[in-house]
Structures are given as C-alpha cells and as structure tokens.
Amino acid sequence: MAKVTIKDVARESGYSIATVSKALNGVDVVKETTKNKILEAAKRLDYSPNLMGKQLKSGSTQTLGFFTSSVTGPYFSILIDALANFSEKNGYGLNVFISSDRDKIMNTIRGRLVDGALLFDTIINDDDIEQFNNERISSVFLDRKISDGSTSSIVFDSQGAGRAIGNYLINLGHRNIAYIAGYDDVYDSELRFAGLKQALNDHGLVFEPHNRLAGMFEEEASYNAILSFLRVARLRGYELPTAFVAGNDTSAIGAIKALRHEGLNVPEDISVVGFDDIDVAEYFNPPLTTIRNPIMAQARGAVEILLSLLQGEQDIPSQVLPGELVIRKSTSNIPS
Amino acid sequence: MAKVTIKDVARESGYSIATVSKALNGVDVVKETTKNKILEAAKRLDYSPNLMGKQLKSGSTQTLGFFTSSVTGPYFSILIDALANFSEKNGYGLNVFISSDRDKIMNTIRGRLVDGALLFDTIINDDDIEQFNNERISSVFLDRKISDGSTSSIVFDSQGAGRAIGNYLINLGHRNIAYIAGYDDVYDSELRFAGLKQALNDHGLVFEPHNRLAGMFEEEASYNAILSFLRVARLRGYELPTAFVAGNDTSAIGAIKALRHEGLNVPEDISVVGFDDIDVAEYFNPPLTTIRNPIMAQARGAVEILLSLLQGEQDIPSQVLPGELVIRKSTSNIPS
DNA sequence: TACTTTTTTAAAAACGTTTTTATTTTTCTG
DNA sequence: CAGAAAAATAAAAACGTTTTTAAAAAAGTA
Numbered sequence: 001m002a003k004v005t006i007k008d009v010a011r012e013s014g015y016s017i018a019t020v021s022k023a024l025n026g027v028d029v030v031k032e033t034t035k036n037k038i039l040e041a042a043k044r045l046d047y048s049p050n051l052m053g054k055q056l057k058s059g060s061t062q063t064l065g066f067f068t069s070s071v072t073g074p075y076f077s078i079l080i081d082a083l084a085n086f087s088e089k090n091g092y093g094l095n096v097f098i099s100s101d102r103d104k105i106m107n108t109i110r111g112r113l114v115d116g117a118l119l120f121d122t123i124i125n126d127d128d129i130e131q132f133n134n135e136r137i138s139s140v141f142l143d144r145k146i147s148d149g150s151t152s153s154i155v156f157d158s159q160g161a162g163r164a165i166g167n168y169l170i171n172l173g174h175r176n177i178a179y180i181a182g183y184d185d186v187y188d189s190e191l192r193f194a195g196l197k198q199a200l201n202d203h204g205l206v207f208e209p210h211n212r213l214a215g216m217f218e219e220e221a222s223y224n225a226i227l228s229f230l231r232v233a234r235l236r237g238y239e240l241p242t243a244f245v246a247g248n249d250t251s252a253i254g255a256i257k258a259l260r261h262e263g264l265n266v267p268e269d270i271s272v273v274g275f276d277d278i279d280v281a282e283y284f285n286p287p288l289t290t291i292r293n294p295i296m297a298q299a300r301g302a303v304e305i306l307l308s309l310l311q312g313e314q315d316i317p318s319q320v321l322p323g324e325l326v327i328r329k330s331t332s333n334i335p336s
Numbered sequence: 337m338a339k340v341t342i343k344d345v346a347r348e349s350g351y352s353i354a355t356v357s358k359a360l361n362g363v364d365v366v367k368e369t370t371k372n373k374i375l376e377a378a379k380r381l382d383y384s385p386n387l388m389g390k391q392l393k394s395g396s397t398q399t400l401g402f403f404t405s406s407v408t409g410p411y412f413s414i415l416i417d418a419l420a421n422f423s424e425k426n427g428y429g430l431n432v433f434i435s436s437d438r439d440k441i442m443n444t445i446r447g448r449l450v451d452g453a454l455l456f457d458t459i460i461n462d463d464d465i466e467q468f469n470n471e472r473i474s475s476v477f478l479d480r481k482i483s484d485g486s487t488s489s490i491v492f493d494s495q496g497a498g499r500a501i502g503n504y505l506i507n508l509g510h511r512n513i514a515y516i517a518g519y520d521d522v523y524d525s526e527l528r529f530a531g532l533k534q535a536l537n538d539h540g541l542v543f544e545p546h547n548r549l550a551g552m553f554e555e556e557a558s559y560n561a562i563l564s565f566l567r568v569a570r571l572r573g574y575e576l577p578t579a580f581v582a583g584n585d586t587s588a589i590g591a592i593k594a595l596r597h598e599g600l601n602v603p604e605d606i607s608v609v610g611f612d613d614i615d616v617a618e619y620f621n622p623p624l625t626t627i628r629n630p631i632m633a634q635a636r637g638a639v640e641i642l643l644s645l646l647q648g649e650q651d652i653p654s655q656v657l658p659g660e661l662v663i664r665k666s667t668s669n670i671p672s
Numbered sequence: 673t674a675c676t677t678t679t680t681t682a683a684a685a686a687c688g689t690t691t692t693t694a695t696t697t698t699t700c701t702g
Numbered sequence: 703c704a705g706a707a708a709a710a711t712a713a714a715a716a717c718g719t720t721t722t723t724a725a726a727a728a729a730g731t732a
Contacts, residue, residue: 003448003471005688016712021690031710046467051447052397053688056388056717071420072413074615080407084434093440096432098420104429111387112339131382135339253619278615279410283589285621341718352682357720367680389718392687 004045013041024049063093064306065114069100069121074279075295079142082299083118090307102128109137116306118142138309140302144187147318150309154301154319158188161291161323162195165245165273168325170203173334174243174271177207178229180215180222180255182247189217189247192275196245211241215251222246222254230262242270242334249274249281249290256284256330267332277326287328294321340381349377360385399429400642401450405436405457410615411631415478418635419454426643438464445473452642454478474645476638480523483654486645490637490655494524497627497659498531501581501609504661506539509670510579510607513543514565516551516558516591518583525553525583528611532581547577551587558582558590566598578606578670585610585617585626592620592666603668613662623664630657 006024010017015038023030023038030038041047055061064087066080084094095114099105102123109117110131116138124141132139133149141153169177179196182189197207213229215222226244233240244259246252252274256266266272266286274281277292301319308316342360346353351374359366359374366374391397400423402416420430431450435441438459445453446467452474460477468475469485477489505513515532518525533543549565551558562580569576580595582588588610592602602608602622610617613628637655644652 007688017689018691018713019711022711025690027690029710034710048443048446050392050688051444051449052388052392053717054447054690056386056392056688056719057690059717061388071407071416074410074413077408077410077413080432081434084407088435093444094434096416096434098417098430098432099424107384108387108429110384111390113387280616280619283616283621284619343718353719354683354721355681358681361720363720365680370680386718389687390720392689392718393720395687 003050004047005050006047008045009038009042009047012045013038059112061113061115062091063087063095063114064116064118064303065095065097065109066118067097067099067105067109067120067122069098071096071098075276075293078295079120079299082296083303086300086303090303092303092307106131109139110135116140116310118302118306138306140306140309142298142302145318145320147315149314152305152309152316152318154298154305154321156188156293156298157320157322158191159195159198160320161275162192162197162245163199164195164323164325165192165291166196166199167202168327169243169245169271169273169331170199170205172243172271172331175205175334176211176239176241177243177245178211178213178241179207180213180225180244180246180251182215182217182251184214186217186247192245192247208238210238215247215254217248217251219250219254219257222251223258226255226258227262230258240270243331244270244272246272246274249276249278249288252288252290252330253280253284256286267330271331271334273331281326282328286330289328289331290326291323292326293323297321339386340383341386342383344381345374345378345383348381349374395448397449397451398427399423399431399450400452400454400639401431401433401445402454403433403435403441403445403456403458405434407432407434411612411629414631415456415635418632419639422636422639426639428639428643442467445475446471452476452646454638454642474642476642476645478634478638481654481656483651485650488641488645488652488654490634490641490657492524492629492634493656493658494527495531495534496656497611498528498533498581499535500531500659500661501528501627502532502535503538504663505579505581505607505609505667506535506541508579508607508667511541511670512547512575512577513579513581514547514549514577515543516549516561516580516582516587518551518553518587520550522553522583528581528583544574546574551583551590553584553587555586555590555593558587559594562591562594563598566594576606579667580606580608582608582610585612585614585624588624588626588666589616589620592622603666607667607670609667617662618664622666625664625667626662627659628662629659633657 006017006020010020015034019030020038023035066083080096087094097108105122106128118140120142129148129151132151136150139151144153145155146153179193181193200207213225215225244255246255252272256272259266259270264270274288274290277290281288281290298321305316342353342356346356351370355366356374359371402419416432423430441458442464454476456478465487468487472486475487480489481491482489515529517529536543549561551561580591582591588608592608595602595606600606610624610626613626617624617626634657641652
C-alpha cells in the first residue's frame with residue numbers, strides 16, 4: 001500500500017510519464033481518448049500528486065506565508081481570516097508560521113516554501129530585507145513602514161490615531177491628559193504618543209512629562225501604574241489629569257478598574273480611551289471609547305501589494321491606513 | 337544574482353556536492369578542515385538550502401499541519417498558539433491551513449506537504465480517513481471522536497459539561513431549565529443538550545420540549561429567540577424557566593440582553609449560563625457563569641498523540657477532556 | 673616497501689514532478 | 703499512394719537536495 005506516484009499511473013494506463021503529466025494538468029496536446037483513459041487510471045489508483053515534486057520542478061508553491069511571533073488576541077483572528085480569504089480569492093493558499101526565531105523564518109522564506117511573505121512582529125532586520133531584494137523575494141510588512149525593491153508595507157497611521165484622540169479629548173474640554181504607554185521599544189506606542197503630543201501642541205498645550213505612565217500593554221501592569229501614579233500625584237500635589245489615553249484597550253481596562261478602586265468614576269470624573277477596539281471593548285462597563293484598526297482593509301491591501309510584487313512590480317510605496325475613532329461611554333465632557 | 341544552490345557552494349569550495357551536503361548537515365565523515373572550508377564558502381555565498389529539494393529527497397517536512405475552516409474567535413488564538421508551541425518544542429513547525437475546501441485539504445495532506453495533520457471543523461469524511469490509513473498518514477481530530485489506525489482524536493466531553501451545568505443548576509434549586517441550542521447539525525450542541533437532559537433525569541426531572549429554543553450560536557439570533565419565547569410563554573401560559581443554558585457564551589450574552597430588555601434581571605430573576613468562557617465572558621455585566629474548555633490541555637494532547645502516531649503507533653484511543661465549570665455572577669439560587 | 677585497512681572524497685542514483693526535445697503515428701496534400 | 707505536415711506520444715533532462723556506492727587518499731602493518 002505504498003504511495004502511488006505518477007509512474008504507477010503511467011504503468012496502469014499504458015502511457016508514458018510525460019503524457020500522464022500533461023493529461024493530468026490539462027495541457028491540451030493530448031488526445032481526448034487517451035486523456036480519459038489516463039484520468040480513469042488515476043482514479044482507479046486514487047492518485048494524488050506529491051506536492052514537493054511538483055513545487056520543486058515548477059518553482060512555485062502558490063502559497064503566501066504569514067509570519068508572526070504569536071497569534072493571541074482578537075486582532076490576529078480577524079487579520080488571518082481575512083488574509084486567507086483574500087489570498088484564496090487570488091488563487092493562493094495562506095500559510096501561517098508562528099515563530100520568533102529569525103533564522104527559522106529566514107530559512108523558510110529563502111528556502112522558497114512560500115512564494116511571498118507577509119510579515120508581522122518579526123525580528124527581520126534591514127540586512128534581511130536587502131537579501132530579499134537580492135533574491136527577488138517579495139514581502140510585505142504589516143507593522144513597519146518600508147518600501148524598497150521587492151519589499152513594501154501597509155501600516156496603520158498610529159500617529160494620526162494619537163492625534164485624532166488628542167483632538168477629540170481637547171474638543172471635549174480636556175487640557176490635562178495622561179498617556180499610559182506600552183513597552184518603550186514598541187514603535188507603535190511611541191507613534192501614538194507622538195500624535196497625542198502633537199494634538200496638544202497644535203492647541204497651544206503642553207504634555208507634562210510626569211503624565212506618562214508605563215502600562216506595558218497589560219491589564220495588571222496598567223492597574224498598578226495607575227495606583228502608583230495616583231499616590232505620587234497626591235504626594236507631590238500634582239493636579240490630576242482629566243483624561244487618560246491608554247496604549248491599548250487592555251491597559252485601558254486595567255486603568256478603569258484601578259480608578260474605580262480609588263473611588264473615581266469613568267467617565268464622570270475621568271475619561272479613559274483605549275486603542276484597538278478589541279471584542280471586550282464593546283462589552284466592558286463602561287463600553288470603551290477607542291480607535292479601531294481597519295483590519296480588513298489592511299489584509300486586503302497587504303495581499304494586493306504582495307501580488308503586485310510577485311508580478312515583478314518594484315518599489316511599491318508604503319500604504320498608510322487611518323484608524324477610526326469609536327466613541328462609546330468611557331469618555332465625556334470635562335466636568336465643569 | 338540568481339539563487340545560489342549547493343552546486344555553487346561546491347564550486348566555490350572546490351569540493352563535490354556530496355561532501356558539501358554532508359558538511360552542511362553535520363554528517364561526521366567529513367574532515368574538520370574541509371568542513372570549515374565548505375562552511376566558509378557557504379557563508380561567503382550566503383547559501384540557504386532550497387527546502388523543496390531537501391524535503392522531496394528526505395520525504396519529511398518536519399511540520400505539522402493544522403486544518404480549520406476559520407480562525408475567528410478567541411478559542412483559535414489560544415489553540416493555535418499552543419499547538420505551535422508544543423510542536424516547536426518537539427522539533428516540528430506548525431502550519432495553519434484555513435480552508436473549507438475538502439479537496440484542497442486532502443491534496444495538501446496526501447501531497448505530503450505536512451508530516452501529520454491536526455483537524456478541526458473540516459469536512460473530512462470516513463472514506464478520507466480510510467485513505468489516511470491506507471497511506472499511513474497520521475492525523476488527529478480535535479472536534480470529533482474517532483480512533484482508527486493512524487488517526488485518533490482528542491475532544492471535549494461536551495455531554496459531561498452539559499451534565500455538570502445541569503447538576504449545578506439543580507443544586508441551586510432550579511427545576512425548570514431551558515436550553516438555547518446552536519445549529520441543529522452541530523453535534524457539540526446536541527451533546528451538551530443531552531448532558532443537560534441527563535442531569536435532569538438523574539434527579540427525576542423532565543425537560544419540557546417547548547423549553548428548547550434556537551439560538552444559532554449568535555448574539556442576535558439568541559436575543560430574538562428569547563423575545564419570541566417569552567411572547568409565546570405568556571400567550572400559552574407556560575411557567576417561565578428559572579434558568580437558561582445557552583449553547584455558547586455569545587448566545588448567553590444575547591439572551592441576557594433580551595431578558596433585561598423585558599424587565600427581567602440576571603441573575604436575580606433568572607439565571608443564565610454559557611459555554612466556552614470567551615474573553616468577553618469575564619468582562620460582561622454580569623460576568624458569565626460558563627464552562628471552560630481546557631484548550632491548552634487539548635493542544636498539548638493533540639500534538640503528543642500525533643507524534644506517537646508519527647512514530648508508528650496505531651489505534652491510539654480517543655482522549656476525552658472534561659470541561660471546567662467557571663462560576664461567576666450570572667447564576668444564583670432560585671428566588672424563594 | 674608493499675599490502676591492507678581506514679578515512680576521506682567523488683560520482684551516481686534517487687526523490688516525484690514538469691518541460692523540452694525527439695520520435696512515432698496520424699492526417700493531409702497533390 | 704508517396705511524401706510532407708501535423709498531431710500525439712515517448713524519452714530525456716531538469717529542479718535541488720540526500721544517500722548509497724564507488725574511488726581515491728591517507729594511515730597502519732609486517
């Protein structure tokens with residue numbers, strides 16, 4: 001019961017390997033009657049082609065690879081589902097690789113296990129990208145802006161989102177706004193922060209450095225950050241901010257819980273906004289005001305760009321997607 | 337700047353292809369000094385082996401495939417992440433294939449693109465499984481109980497979970513319990529229902545057929561189902577249930593919203609329990625009492641079984657995992 | 673030193689395909 | 703009906719590896 005190969009089909013049908021291959025792949029030089037005989041033989045033996053052989057010879061896998069260090073969080077579910085759909089619509093399969101091992105990632109990409117790569121949160125550096133260019137490997141980054149030869153990108157306008165939130169809060173009358181940052185080395189968080197500061201500056205306001213706390217993108221870290229922030233503020237007599245902008249929804253939730261624990265109501269006493277619009281945001285009490293990433297648009301755009309790259313287009317400019325402000329109940333006018 | 341192959345490394349180093357291959361793969365028949373020379377040459381040319389060639393020859397890809405029709409929902413994030421981790425720990429990569437196209441799935445599995453398959457929510461039928469057995473393809477199902485040759489499974493004890501919830505509610509004093517079902521053809525939902533009925537029977541109670549409503553596993557469908565159920569109950573003078581068991585958390589949420597809309601409080605007037613323990617369950621108001629799937633245990637078990645299968649073990653019995661009752665605030669004693 | 677054994681390297685076969693080139697068969701033309 | 707053209711099939715090369723077998727070089731041995 002060994003695996004049946006094209007050779008077996010050739011023997012069974014009485015034709016050569018070459019004609020069998022052509023018949024099976026619909027190359028139209030083969031006569032109708034022999035084609036049928038071959039198809040029957042293949043069916044009789046229940047032949048299924050070995051994809052390695054096929055791909056090795058043809059040089060193409062007809063699959064796109066999505067590389068990421070993790071898939072936890074609702075963002076990925078939606079993104080991956082969408083990527084798979086758009087890929088399939090264009091005749092490509094999607095393959096998801098979860099790894100933070102740079103060498104492994106480079107091996108699978110350079111080893112031609114996929115025709116093109118979609119990259120998120122991977123430690124691919126500039127040298128690697130140069131290598132992609134040298135070897136004409138097409139890739140699209142989803143988390144960093146770059147455009148160089150056969151690699152391009154499609155990212156959120158994090159800074160614009162920060163600015164939008166800043167403007168929204170300022171319009172509500174807030175003047176003293178705090179920021180709950182993520183990890184220091186997360187570029188995204190910094191961009192959002194920069195946007196917020198920019199909005200402040202545009203209105204002739206300044207961001208007080210002591211108003212920046214470290215939330216680490218986690219609920220508990222954010223909870224604790226708020227607690228110690230409040231303690232320090234009382235100690236030194238800082239005026240409390242009227243609004244907190246969190247680096248993501250999870251830390252916004254932590255912040256609200258901490259504020260409530262300290263007897264402060266959201267949004268009556270203090271407004272809080274998040275980033276991302278995760279599932280929970282809508283159901284939390286109070287429902288979170290936040291910025292939503294246009295995930296579908298990003299997925300569609302990423303696949304489109306990658307496909308163009310695959311067709312030989314070069315230096316496709318990076319695309320920047322605006323976020324969408326979702327106003328719910330965790331923000332309100334400044335209490336007068 | 338064409339792709340550099342092992343041939344190029346052979347030329348560059350002055351050795352034959354065979355020795356280069358051995359040097360690169362650490363086969364220890366090659367002399368230390370030549371090995372070094374070859375390694376240097378490879379580095380100089382920045383050689384990266386073509387994985388198709390490698391895999392075609394070796395017959396193994398060192399990857400496990402996870403096949404699913406979709407990845408939406410928090411369950412998958414956790415499951416996939418865990419599967420990837422456990423695979424990696426055992427020297428295998430994990431590849432996620434999202435497709436509901438049976439032929440495509442069978443092609444990639446039979447085409448030997450992966451060494452073994454983890455299957456969830458795919459339309460693989462019994463003939464296909466027989467084919468796996470014929471071709472000695474190892475596979476593990478995560479959503480249906482089966483044990484046959486080189487295919488096995490690891491699933492939740494849905495019926496046991498239903499029973500557990502039933503017992504819990506009965507102990508709280510509930511006697512009149514309703515069930516909000518999913519789709520009729522979802523085996524899982526039926527098992528849960530059967531478990532619930534069993535618990536009732538065990539206590540000498542009966543399930544009233546009119547107490548089964550169709551929630552479709554969706555928030556809105558469940559919302560509407562409750563509304564019309566309430567209307568009919570009032571019309572016909574049925575006594576209202578004191579507890580609703582929903583087929584999943586999402587429909588539990590829809591149910592609670594509908595009950596609240598009708599002026600009924602949860603859990604004061606009516607208890608509601610869900611299934612799955614999705615993220616939102618904890619943050620919803622009131623926090624949901626539900627049953628949690630031991631996703632990590634399932635992932636670990638699935639990989640372990642698949643690995644054993646890959647090593648030639650046969651007829652591994654199906655594993656059944658018990659769910660964990662998570663008691664929160666959506667259930668209470670029956671009002672006396 | 674001359675032979676044998678061991679170590680090291682090279683050549684060739686193989687994995688399962690597709691594609692290019694060559695050969696055979698069929699059909700057309702005058 | 704003979705020859706040329708067209709159609710259909712077969713043979714061989716190729717994709718990039720690893721592995722098996724063969725050959726060469728080095729090291730022992732007497």
